[in-house]
Structures are given as C-alpha cells and as structure tokens.
Amino acid sequence: MPKIENTTGMPINLIIDELKSDDIRKRIHSVKHLDLIASTIGPDRTKNELIPFIQELLDDDDEVLIELVDSLSRNFVELVGGQVQVLLPTFEALCRVEDASVREKAANQIKKCLTQLPDQKKVEELSIGIIKRLNDSDYYMAKNAVAILIPAIFNQVSQNNQNDLINIILKMSQDQIPQVRKFTSMYFQDLVKHFPLVNETFIQNILNSFIKDEQDFIRMYIVDALIQASKTPFLQKQQNFVLNMFKQLAEDQSWRVRYYFCDKLAEIGEAVTKEGYRKNFQNYHLKFLQDNEPEMKSIAALKIERVSTLMDPEDILNKLIPLLKSIQSDTNAFVRNALASSVLALCPIIGKKNTSEQILPIFLTLLKDQDSEVRITLFKKLSLITNVLGVDSLSQSVIPALTELAQDKNWRIRASTIEVLSFFARAIGPEFLSDKVLKLLLDWMGDKVFSVRQTAIQQTAQLISILGLAWADKNLLTKIWAFQSIQNYLHRLTVLFTINQITSQLNNEYIIKTIVPILQSMAKDSVANIRSNVCRTSIQLAKEKGGNVVDPMKKILQTLSDDQDAEVKYQAKSALESL
C-alpha cells in the first residue's frame, strides 16, 4: 500500500473541499492529488465515498477529465485495496466523453483492470456488459472504446458472445458516421490476431468493405490489419487476397495511404519474406522514389536502409541506385536529408568496388549540400562507408567539408562537427591531425559560444586518451596552455577546464613540471572566477593524483585562503580542510 506524502503545503481537508470548487484551477489541482486523498482516507472510504463522488465530476470540463483519467491511472488499483471492479464504472463513463485522449486512456485502463481479475467468468460478464452498454450509447464516440475492448477480451468469452461481438464489429464497419468506421479500422489489426477464432470470411468481408471506403484515413489502417493477418496462418490460406489488397493500397489515389504503406514496407517485407517482397512490392518502393509528392520521396528515401536488406544486391545496383542521382539533387531539403540518413546503409551490402563507384559520388555530392542539416545527417552515418572503403581514402575528401561546417553560424552544427572530426581522428590516428585539422580544433576551443568550447574540450580529452600524452604535449597542449594570456577571462578558463578533463591522462611528473607553474600563475589572476577555478582544479589534482602532487597543491590553496574575494577564500579553506 503506497503511503503518499503530502508535499502540497495544504491540509487534506482543503484539497478534498476544492474538488467542488468553482475555480477550475483548484479542481484540477485537487484532482491531480486524488492519489494523496485516497491514500489518506484509506481503501474503504476510497471505495465507498471517493469513487462515487468522482462519478459526479464526470460532467466537468475536458481539462479536468484529462487530469482525472491520468490521476486514476496511477496506482488506484492498490488504493482501492485491489478491488478493481470498483473503478470500472468510472472508466466506463470516461469512455463516453468528447476528448479522444481521455477515451483512449480510459479504455486502456479498463483493459488493464480486466487483466487483474482472477475470475474468468467475472471478466466475461463485466466486459460484455461494458461493451454492450457503450455500443448502445446515444453518443457515437463511445464506440471508440468498443473497438479497443473487443479484441482485448475476444478469446476469453463464450462462442455465443463471440458471435455477438462479431456482429457489433460488422455493424460498426458499415456505420454511416466515418469516425466510427475509423475506430473499427484502426483497431481491426488487434482483432485479426485472433485468427482462426475470427474466421476467414469475416476478415475478408470487413477488409473488402474498408478498401472501398471513400475516406482515406479508413483505408490507411488496412495496412496494419494485413500485416497482423500475415503473421497468422491467414497468409497461407489467403495469400492472393493479402497480396492483392496490399497492392491496391500501394496504388491508392490518396498519398496518405501510399505514405502509410511505404512507412510499413519493412514490416510488410518481414511478413511476406524476401521472395514475396521482391516479387510483389519492390517495384512500388522504386516507384515511390519517383513520386510527385516530396513526402513520398522522403519516406521512400528514408526506408532505403531497411528495405535494402530485403533486396537482391544486383537489383540494388541496377534498379535502386540509378534513381538516387535525382534524389541527391532534389529541390526539397527534407528529401535530401532522408537520403543522407539512409544511403550509406547500402555500402556493406554491395561491397567495396561498387561502393567506390556508385555510392562515393553520391556521398561527395551530399557532403557539399547547401543545407548544413543534410551534411550533419550524412556525417552521423559515416562509419557505414568508412568500414567498407577504409577511413584513409575518405579523410582527404572530408576535410574541406569539415572546415566549412566548423564555421557554420548555427552553433549546434559547429558542435556536431567537432564530434565528426573526433571520429576520424580516433579511426585514423595522428596522421589525420595535420596542422590544418589541429587549427580547427583550437578554433573550436576558442569559439564564442560556451557549449562549443565545452564539446571541444571533451573531444580533445578523448583524443588525448587515445593518442597519448606525449603526442598531445608536442602538438596540442602547449597551444592550449597559451590561452592563459588571452584577455577574455572566459577563454582563460578553458585552460583550467582542460586540465580538469584530462586529469586521468596526466602523470605526476608532467603535473609538477608543467601544470603547477600554470596554476601558480593563474592563482594570481586579477579575475576572481579564475582563482576560484584554480581552487577547484588544485583540489581535484591533489585528490586524484596524490603523491608528490599534494604538497604543491596545498601551497597554492594556502595562498588562496587569504584571497580578497570571499568566495575564493571560502573555497580554498574548505579544500584545505578536506585534504
């Protein structure tokens, strides 16, 4: 039994009173804390007083009802002492409201409650009752819950009841109100999972009536139903039916239906196996790449990554790749972005020679795309092409692109670029870090924006851990230590942040020789923030390194414990105490 703590600062009685307040904000606040009220008054009073009282709230504003269903979904089963059927009438009533999210949550809560009842007979009795009452309701939106609940309990009820439920679905599928047909279509995928309990003829009848529906959002969901049906023996028994209906959806005149179909291509492929995909659906994907709608081209390009595993590599080379040339120069940036995110997945499939001849040109074109988002998306999938072609061959072509991105006016692009550079450096090693590239890194460490500097420091630390302190000292660190003399204190801080970040890479000898003089000098900096951070760095070094580092650190802290700045003084003194 969860005992909930009252952190509202209000007495319980007031919260209970405000359930009836005229002010909607107060009602919402009290409803938010229903679990607190229930926990305080105990399960018996919750069952006998609170729940019935909540029934009266059900005339309330949508805003209150949204809070109510969320509140009751939390741990109310425990709060009513495990007696879930007490909650069912309230959830049933919430299935009749105007707000769709409230209805759906309430229906799902009913599902959850039913799974917690041990008595099968009770489950059947209660669920059939709820379903029939909602179905008979004057308000057509109540059928939303019916569509959700029927599949959930279908296999737990008697044959007679199953027949009744089938008839309800049949009626709903032909209802004159499109919303009702939509609910039926959306959740039909859950019902077909029960094949053969729901028989072939029924499934075919329903789907046949949906495919002829004039509303595209009703035809759309047939895709899901067919996918689920294909995971059952239905596919073997009615293979032609399934394939033909898929094809109708792929050729639907509404782009939304084609879009939905394309979005689920990978799942369809898995359901009908590779041979089935190649024979029946591959051509549709290729057609979508040439569709007039940019949405279609985008989703088709996005799917390349997943459907490529279903295709024959010969087909990828001869049929798919030729189409990508026009996609890479599509006027719409979203289309090019979609291509950038998935084209490199082809590399491991078609092998080194083909990648070099076919994919590399596309890669190099996208690398120079005018939209920096496209370039960053491409970079995120870099390892797919470097694994096949080898990092070295690519590094030269990549540097001009990196240099441009390093100066992008969007600071987030600059920060992402640092990670890409780091990727190459780690893969190739010191040869990649030419003077040109090192200059980029140093520029980033001196960037105007704090977050870019932080990313640069973190990536530098990672590089150093891979390439070693000796290399770092020779090529990089000396230049970073030189930041000590920059006029802007924010850039002088970079020196200290870097030391903090690479502490684990430093050996005591290096610290004594190089770091201690830096800290001694910065301990005399005119800006208090610098001196504060000298305290931080000193105590970190002393604690993590120990040995002969401790004494010099102590000395530095001692001078700072006499500092004129109160914060610095306090930090130095506390640091010394902790040593």
Added chain:
Amino acid sequence: MNPSKLSNSELGNFDKYIEDLYNGLLLSENDVKLMCQKAKEILVDEPNIVAVRAPLTICGDIHGQFHDLIELFRIGGRLPETNYLFLGDYVDRGSQSVETFSLILCLKIRYKDRLTVLRGNHENREINKIYGFYDECQRKYGNEIVWKHFTDVFGYLPLVAIVENSIFCTHGGLSPAIETVDQIKQLNRIQDIPHDGAICDLLWSDPEETKMGWGVSPRGAGWTWGQDITDKFLHQNKLKLIARAHQLVMEGFQHVHQRKTVTIFSAPNYCYRCGNQACIVEVDDQLKMSFSQYEPAPRDNEPQTTRRVPEYFL
C-alpha cells in the same frame, strides 16, 4: 563560512534545487518559501545601487522563456564560472516564469557575488497579476501562496548596477527626478513600484532617438529621454554608458544616442511570435563589449524534419 552564509546542508539543498531547476523541474511549495526567505536575507544587504566589477555578461528581459534562459547559459557559460548581471523582467508573457525566476533566485543565493539581479517593471504585483505570472503560479501550485512568496521578494531587488564606475545599468532608464547617482541611494526601494517618481521612472523610461529633452511616455509610466539628457547625466556622474533593457529590439541589442545608450533584450522570438534575435553582452576587464546574438533554443516536441502525416480528424 561561505559568502551566502549557508550551512553545509543548506549548500547541498541549494545545489540540488539548482540541478532540478536546470532540468525544468518545479520546486515544491515549501522549498519556494525557503528560497524566498533566503533570497530576502541576501538582497536586503544590497544597496539600491550595486557596484559591480568587470568582467561580466549583461542580459536583458527573459519574460518566462525558460528554455531560452538555458540557451543563454549554453552561449555565455554557467554560474559561477561566468559572472552575470540581469536587468530585470524575469516573469510574465512567457509560459515558464516560475521556473525562470526560481532558477535565477537560487543561483543568486548560491553564488551571490557572481550574479547581480536587478528589478524590472514586471517584478511588481499589479502588473504580473495581469500579464501571466499570477495565473501561472495558480496553475502550477493550485493556490496564491507561492505567488505571494515570490512577489514579496521583488521589492528587495536592487534598482541599479554600475559596472566599474563606468556603465550605468538599470531596467528602463533615466528619471527627471534623478540628476546624480547619489539621489538614487536615498530612495526606499522595498515597496510596490509607485505610479510615478524616481523608482517608477528608472524601471519604465525609454530613450528617444529623434527628439531632445524629456517626453511623455506612450506607456503611461516613466518618460522618454533624449540624447542631451544622456550626455548631461553621463558627464555629471562621470559615467561612460547607459545599458538598459525593457524594449524589444529585433537584433537583440540596439545602440542609440551615438552609442551612449544601449538596449539589450534576451528573450528570442518574444512571445513566441516576434521573430527577434536575443543578445547578451560580454564586458571584459577593459570594458570592451562583445555582443553575442542567438535564436530560440529548439524545443523537444518540435518536428526536426519533414512535415509529419497529420492524424486525420473530422
């Protein structure tokens, strides 16, 4: 003892509050009460005019745009490494005034010598009852109590900051009742902003680029002042620049009066529709100023790529 006179456990508490606030979590009502208490203890010791050392970063109006305040810290760095001066107007209009002001207060309590927090014209009961802060407190806490705690603190916020005896910083601008800086020291600031007079003017006035002298303000409070007034004030008080906020400017900052007055505004795409940039000003120890402009932070629930297929409904 640390400068804020916090015990060890209090230090831990405030570090936790700050961490939670950076993550967008709300403080409980009890914690808000504690925080406001502590804030008053610290602010009551500050004079009407705070003397501030450079280097530091000056920021303008935030107006409850919490995500953009976090973006500001991504650009300028966090406390206590970076020093900050905020020119007021933390609340109203944006949807997260509570988080914004809570974070700023906690940072002030924890790092009082690194952060200066001035009062804006919206840090006043009458105004923020109408422009959003009161409603937001009601919605998030279910009662008036939290709003009362916050508004009790407003009176304690100082009115002016002077950076290195050179840059005169306040939310609105100048007042006909104030010729010398010393006159500001005499004011009693711990009260609701009066409808006229020096305190009101400091928080409500606007610079006028085309006319000289004092003018009637279209806002109905404060005045407009011309370049001649700026020149006289700076000369008389041996100052170099007036830095203020209070007005939306499309590039985030704007120089007027031949660069002797500058407006800084730090709420990008103000009210989520004005399309303006925001700006913070880094002032180095030589008083050289560097302007960093930025756009709104990307919000989590915004689609980053192509338009999504809409959920079709009748």
